[in-house]
Amino acid sequence: MQVTQPFLAYRIDRVDEKISGQLQHITLDDISPGDIIIQVHYSSINYKDALAATGTAPILRHFPLVGGIDLSGEVIESTDERFNTGDLVSVLGCELSESRDGGYAEYARITADSPIAIPHGLDTRSVMAIGTAGFTTALAIHRMEINGQNPDQGPILVTGATGGVGSFAVDMLSSKGYEVHALTGKPSERDYLKRLGAHKVIDRNKLKIGTKPLESARWAGAIDNLGGDFLAWITRSIKPWGNIASVGLASSPELRTTVMPFILRSVSMLGINMSVPRELRIELWNRLANDLKPYHLEEIVTREISLLELPQAFDAFIAGEITGRTVVKIR
Ligand SMILES: NC(=O)c1ccc[n+]([C@@H]2O[C@H](COP(=O)([O-])OP(=O)(O)OC[C@H]3O[C@@H](n4cnc5c(N)ncnc54)[C@H](OP(=O)(O)O)[C@@H]3O)[C@@H](O)[C@H]2O)c1
Numbered sequence: 001m002q003v004t005q006p007f008l009a010y011r012i013d014r015v016d017e018k019i020s021g022q023l024q025h026i027t028l029d030d031i032s033p034g035d036i037i038i039q040v041h042y043s044s045i046n047y048k049d050a051l052a053a054t055g056t057a058p059i060l061r062h063f064p065l066v067g068g069i070d071l072s073g074e075v076i077e078s079t080d081e082r083f084n085t086g087d088l089v090s091v092l093g094c095e096l097s098e099s100r101d102g103g104y105a106e107y108a109r110i111t112a113d114s115p116i117a118i119p120h121g122l123d124t125r126s127v128m129a130i131g132t133a134g135f136t137t138a139l140a141i142h143r144m145e146i147n148g149q150n151p152d153q154g155p156i157l158v159t160g161a162t163g164g165v166g167s168f169a170v171d172m173l174s175s176k177g178y179e180v181h182a183l184t185g186k187p188s189e190r191d192y193l194k195r196l197g198a199h200k201v202i203d204r205n206k207l208k209i210g211t212k213p214l215e216s217a218r219w220a221g222a223i224d225n226l227g228g229d230f231l232a233w234i235t236r237s238i239k240p241w242g243n244i245a246s247v248g249l250a251s252s253p254e255l256r257t258t259v260m261p262f263i264l265r266s267v268s269m270l271g272i273n274m275s276v277p278r279e280l281r282i283e284l285w286n287r288l289a290n291d292l293k294p295y296h297l298e299e300i301v302t303r304e305i306s307l308l309e310l311p312q313a314f315d316a317f318i319a320g321e322i323t324g325r326t327v328v329k330i331r
Pocket of ligand 1: 045046047048132133136159160161162163164165166183184185186204225226246247248249250251272273274275317318319320321322323324
């Protein structure tokens with residue numbers, strides 16, 4: 001299939017030091033070089049996409065670039081023998097919307113190491129419903145388990161619980177038999193979190209985080225999306241041998257704590273970065289199609305929007321107002 005006509009893309013540019021995105025018609029000559037051309041079916045919105053599109057944090061390394069760190073679709077041209085026309089694939093991260101043009105366009109050109117064949121049991125929409133948020137959650141759980149986490153040790157705290165990563169963490173952990181305590185700034189979403197499997201919902205606005213080097217140990221582990229004072233408080237509140245998966249910085253990138261939780265309680269801090277070697281990416285996608293398959297995926301997808309609706313969608317993510325996942329239907 002030849003792409004001869006201009007196509008629609010959401011492109012982020014910097015003009016007079018101000019970063020913003022807009023819908024434009026572009027051609028294949030305008031996008032990054034690569035081995036494989038994809039007809040994009042779906043993308044999604046992650047917190048990082050909102051940071052990039054609004055210029056809230058410096059995500060793009062050069063301008064202009066098509067936004068969108070996730071994409072799924074069909075291979076329509078490949079110079080790499082591992083992929084053929086008609087293959088259905090997904091790409092998460094892999095420099096999309098950082099140094100390469102991303103998934104908010106009808107067509108994308110990618111390097112041959114980026115795509116993963118969509119595993120049996122998932123399709124181009126469900127892999128974008130899961131997207132970077134679900135994949136990162138699977139990585140966090142995978143690392144916690146390797147480090148000995150199991151449901152018998154006690155409850156797991158999930159912060160930023162109504163967000164993408166948070167929703168998947170509540171869903172996947174509870175499906176695996178963990179008692180999940182969900183910390184949220186949106187107490188109005190208590191029923192949503194309960195439906196996903198939360199045993200307890202804690203109102204972030206009423207939280208007293210204390211200042212002692214060690215607080216009473218309440219949780220056997222945590223998946224943290226907030227960073228800052230919340231993460232410092234979590235380090236002080238984890239039971240001996242517990243694991244904290246540090247995923248995000250929605251509150252702050254800072255971390256001020258002491259070594260006490262580490263040297264007196266053997267607490268482990270696991271850094272989570274979703275850019276992992278290809279073999280692990282394939283393994284995690286297989287888990288996401290099987291034992292970590294989100295049980296409430298359609299409930300977690302709270303919105304499906306079109307490319308035309310994209311420009312208005314980002315501010316609510318920065319304001320922390322979004323519940324669940326937003327899928328972007330491209331084709
Ligand atoms: N390390 C990695 O590889 C990786 C991968 C994916 C995401 N991340 C990071 O993980 C975090 C979550 O990502 P996401 O895509 O799930 O984002 P999201 O859907 O926007 O969810 C973030 C959630 O955090 C809470 N929140 C937002 N602003 C806050 C603030 N100022 N103070 C305290 N809580 C706030 C809100 O939940 P409540 O209202 O329920 O509290 C919000 O729904 C982000 O920081 C993102 O950059 C990292």
